[in-house]
Structure formats: C-alpha cells, structure tokens
Amino acid sequence: MASVSVNLHARNRNEDEILIFSSLGDAKAHIKKEEIETNNRYIIGYSTKNFGNSVVTSSSHKVCWVHGVNPYMYVSLGHQVLKCHHGTDKNKKKKMEKEKTKTFSSEQHSYAKKKTRHALQPSKKMDCPASIILKEVLIFTPEEGSSSELDKKMAASNVRSDLSKGIKKIMVVFPNVEHKYHTSGENAGLLQRIDSDVASKIKELVVEDGVANVEEMQRHLTSFVTKNVTPAPSKTNRRFAPTKKVIRYHMNKAAKKGCDSSDDQHNLVQLAIECVRFYIKEAFLEKIESEPYLSTMRQVKGLQDQELLKILSEDKHLVGAYVEHVLVREALAAIFVAFTGDTYTNANVECCSIIHRSTLRAMQAACAIGEAKKNELLNRYKHISGKC
Structure with a gap:
C-alpha cells in the first residue's frame, strides 16, 4: 500500500x-x-x-x-x-537486496529450495x-x-x-499527528508482538513451576494479565493474549535456556569445584607456596587409606584424575542431596549426567576450534598443496 x-x-x-x-x-x-x-x-x-x-x-x-x-x-x-x-x-533497502539475491539464486539453480509458505x-x-x-x-x-x-x-x-x-x-x-495507513481500534492488536512482562512470566512458569502444556500456560497467562495489567486489554490484542504458536516458542526457548551451562547446572558445577578446591587446600596440603596445588603432593593428610596416600604422593598426575573422577563427583552429589533432599543414588545419576554433558560441550568446542584452525592452515598453504 x-x-x-x-x-x-x-x-x-x-x-x-x-x-x-x-x-x-x-x-x-x-x-x-x-x-x-x-x-x-x-x-x-x-x-x-x-x-x-x-x-x-x-x-x-x-x-x-x-x-x-x-x-x-x-x-x-x-x-x-x-x-x-x-x-x-529502516531495513527496507536490505530486504530488497536480499529478495533480489534469492530470486537470482533460484533462477541460476533449479534445485534451490522453494518456499512453501508465502506472506500476503x-x-x-x-x-x-x-x-x-x-x-x-x-x-x-x-x-x-x-x-x-x-x-x-x-x-x-x-x-x-x-x-x-x-x-x-x-x-x-x-504530537498532534494521527495514526494513518493501518488498521485502528479493536483489530489493531492482531499484529502486535508479545509483551516483555508476559514473556518473562512464561519463562518463570517453565523454569520454576515446570509448566509444559500450552493450554495450561494460556490459563496462567490469562490470570496473570487480569491481575497485573490495567486497564484490561482487548482479548484480540496479541501483546497480552499471544497465540499458541508464540507461547510454544517462548516455552521451548525458556526450556532450552534452562538446560544451558550458563544457568543452574553451571552454577552447581562451579559450586562443587569450589568446595573441592577448598577441601584440597585445607585438608590435603599444609603448604601451597607458589606451586599449583594440583601439580604436586607435598604433605598429604586426612586420608585413612595408607596405600592411596602412598600412590597419590608418588604420582602427581593421578592427583588430577582423583580430583576429577572422585572428589568432584562426590562434592556434586553432596550438594545435590543438600539442595533437593533426594536420595544419593538419584543425585549420583544426575551429577554424572551433568559432568558428561559438560565434557561433551567441551569436546564439541575443541573440535570447532580445531576445524577453524585446519581451514586457516589450508588457506595459508594452499599454494604449496596445489603444487604437490
């Protein structure tokens, strides 16, 4: 128009x-x-x-x-x-250039993916x-x-x-300037984005209350808007009455973010590691000085198993493995039991899962760095590889 x-x-x-x-x-x-x-x-x-x-x-x-x-x-x-x-x-020029690029690509390649939905x-x-x-x-x-x-x-x-x-x-x-060129009144809210307060409420209900059903989430949002938004908005205003598709998107986004390492799981692991560090410093080693406390075992105390004491004193590399595979898991399980009141068996299973996911994320990040380094080297020495 x-x-x-x-x-x-x-x-x-x-x-x-x-x-x-x-x-x-x-x-x-x-x-x-x-x-x-x-x-x-x-x-x-x-x-x-x-x-x-x-x-x-x-x-x-x-x-x-x-x-x-x-x-x-x-x-x-x-x-x-x-x-x-x-x-x-403001992005009209960029959109037109992008549309021209898509049109040119579809003309050049018959196998280009065709759109299944078209915006009117x-x-x-x-x-x-x-x-x-x-x-x-x-x-x-x-x-x-x-x-x-x-x-x-x-x-x-x-x-x-x-x-x-x-x-x-x-x-x-x-300013004394009226709205023009678009729908006004009751139907004006059909194209509005979800309100930030409503989106925050969806995240809160998903993360803290575990709401996983879209219909149940709709009922919670209706109650929230009725109590907290004045004056009462129109029922057709998508800002406060989002569609099921929008609600599902924000629920999935909140659930995915809840599983991210930057949230509770990451905090739980960090807390466990800090407990382990404190335990090693205070209970295992009397003198730290300038050396990293995991690089060598000086005067070990607090261990009842004399055989384990001897092994750890002789092998500094085994200390790191002992901390990673024993102390970190035990500290995680202890904190999990204290926070949730669950059984040790369930805590151990959950904590092992957390450690495995963290290890997998670290491996994936390392592989991504390795792939980037590989491409950089190939581009740098492609003139040599071309002559071979």
Missing part, C-alpha cells in the same frame, strides 16, 4: 499535548496505559546516548520556554523518539507518522513578571550560569 510520509517537524507544535513526569518509569507506565487503551504500540525509533541518565556536559544548552497558566523554562539533556510499530521500515503482506511497516517524543529536561521556574523579551533573555542567562538549580524531569510530548 503506497503512502506519503508526514514530516514530524512540519506539525503545529502549539497543538501538542505535553506531560511532565518525575521519572522515566512513570513516563513509560503512562505510555503503556495509553497503548492498551488505544490498541496501538510504539517502539524506539531514535534515542540519544545514556537517555534517562544524562548529565550536563556544558553551559551552552538552549533554554526553552513553555507558556501557559504556569510558565516555566527547561533545558533538554537528551531525547528519545518512539515511533508507531507500523512506521517507517511482506511487512507490517506502513509509514505511519504517529510518534511520541520523550525529553530528559532540567526545569526552572522564572521570576514573576518575566514577560518581556529582555526579561526572558536575562532569565535564560541566569539559568545557563547555574544549571544545578534545575529539577530533572521527563517531558512527554504527544
């Missing part, structure tokens, strides 16, 4: 609605409430560096006046522009001009009677001389 872009700067600024908030969180909450009531949604189109935590960098800031019943002056420290999610497509609408971007402007400002109250141009210039000069007297606020400007 062809549309004509509307310049935001060409609007009548006197018709804009301006609201002042004490914090960025309050401003975002008001905008979200506005989005729910109108079934519209805004995304960040542009933002200055460190918006929300901006600092005064110089005394040459422009001093602006806002007239009305209670006039005031303000100095802008930074701003952020929120665009309608049906606004301008290539993008939800419709060049909607609607936007919201957030400004981080310092507000100053002028003296009474400052109405002439000379008085205003003097007041602005006094403000620049000491910006520390200003009160930091968040100014939200609602």
Whole structure:
C-alpha cells in the first residue's frame, strides 16, 4: 500500500499535548496505559546516548520556554523518539537486496529450495507518522513578571550560569499527528508482538513451576494479565493474549535456556569445584607456596587409606584424575542431596549426567576450534598443496 510520509517537524507544535513526569518509569507506565487503551504500540525509533541518565556536559544548552497558566523554562539533556510499530521500515533497502539475491539464486539453480509458505503482506511497516517524543529536561521556574523579551533573555542567562538549580524531569510530548495507513481500534492488536512482562512470566512458569502444556500456560497467562495489567486489554490484542504458536516458542526457548551451562547446572558445577578446591587446600596440603596445588603432593593428610596416600604422593598426575573422577563427583552429589533432599543414588545419576554433558560441550568446542584452525592452515598453504 503506497503512502506519503508526514514530516514530524512540519506539525503545529502549539497543538501538542505535553506531560511532565518525575521519572522515566512513570513516563513509560503512562505510555503503556495509553497503548492498551488505544490498541496501538510504539517502539524506539531514535534515542540519544545514556537517555534517562544524562548529565550536563556544558553551559551552552538552549533554554526553552513553555507558556501557559504556569510558565516555566527547561533545558533538554537528551531525547528519545518512539515511533508507531507500523512506521517507517529502516531495513527496507536490505530486504530488497536480499529478495533480489534469492530470486537470482533460484533462477541460476533449479534445485534451490522453494518456499512453501508465502506472506500476503511482506511487512507490517506502513509509514505511519504517529510518534511520541520523550525529553530528559532540567526545569526552572522564572521570576514573576518575566514577560518581556529582555526579561526572558536575562532569565535564560541566569539559568545557563547555574544549571544545578534545575529539577530533572521527563517531558512527554504527544504530537498532534494521527495514526494513518493501518488498521485502528479493536483489530489493531492482531499484529502486535508479545509483551516483555508476559514473556518473562512464561519463562518463570517453565523454569520454576515446570509448566509444559500450552493450554495450561494460556490459563496462567490469562490470570496473570487480569491481575497485573490495567486497564484490561482487548482479548484480540496479541501483546497480552499471544497465540499458541508464540507461547510454544517462548516455552521451548525458556526450556532450552534452562538446560544451558550458563544457568543452574553451571552454577552447581562451579559450586562443587569450589568446595573441592577448598577441601584440597585445607585438608590435603599444609603448604601451597607458589606451586599449583594440583601439580604436586607435598604433605598429604586426612586420608585413612595408607596405600592411596602412598600412590597419590608418588604420582602427581593421578592427583588430577582423583580430583576429577572422585572428589568432584562426590562434592556434586553432596550438594545435590543438600539442595533437593533426594536420595544419593538419584543425585549420583544426575551429577554424572551433568559432568558428561559438560565434557561433551567441551569436546564439541575443541573440535570447532580445531576445524577453524585446519581451514586457516589450508588457506595459508594452499599454494604449496596445489603444487604437490
């Protein structure tokens, strides 16, 4: 659908609605409430560096006046522009180049994979001009009677001389520009992405409560939205009522992340290793000095088995194997039993599985590094191998 872009700067600024908030969180909450009531949604189109935590960098800031019943002056420290999610497509050129590449590839090769599904609408971007402007400002109250141009210039000069007297606020400007070129009202929420709070709730229910059924997850989300989202959103708003496909995607994502080494399993292994290190340092070795405590056995104590004591004292390489295959597993099992209250047998099985998965991930990473190194060497010496 062809549309004509509307310049935001060409609007009548006197018709804009301006609201002042004490914090960025309050401003975002008001905008979200506005989005729910109108079934519209805004995304960040542009933002200055460190918006929300901006600092005064110089005394040459422009001093602006806002007239009305209670006039005031303000100095802008930074701003952020929120665009309608049906606004301008910033990646339009890249998408067109990618589409040309796909078309050329399919023409050159008859065996190229054909798409089984076709999007009726290539993008939800419709060049909607609607936007919201957030400004981080310092507000100053002028003296009474400052109405002439000379008085205003003097007041602005006094403000620049000491910006520390200003009160930091968040100014939200609602330009008098209407939404265009896309569906509005009840059906406007059908193309909205899932809300971040709803996505976080899905992850929490999967990881902590073990919810694995999509229908059950839908019931939990309905209850969560009813209790925590005000005003009540439309039932057709996919931001708060996502489809089963979207819910399943986020459930799988949360489950996969829960199995990652960066989560609980990794923390469990690290905790066990720290326990083992402490045990070896305190119970096995009296003197560490500058040598790594696993490289050699100095004065071993705390072992009841004299034969094992003798073997470990003579073979420093066996110490590492003993730590890896005995102490780490025992420490893992002990921590698992303490945390879960499960039996030692189940703890041992689970901990062995954790160690095996960690070893497999390490081997896969090593193979990937080896393959990359191999390709690098082949490219470096391909002129020699070609002559052979």
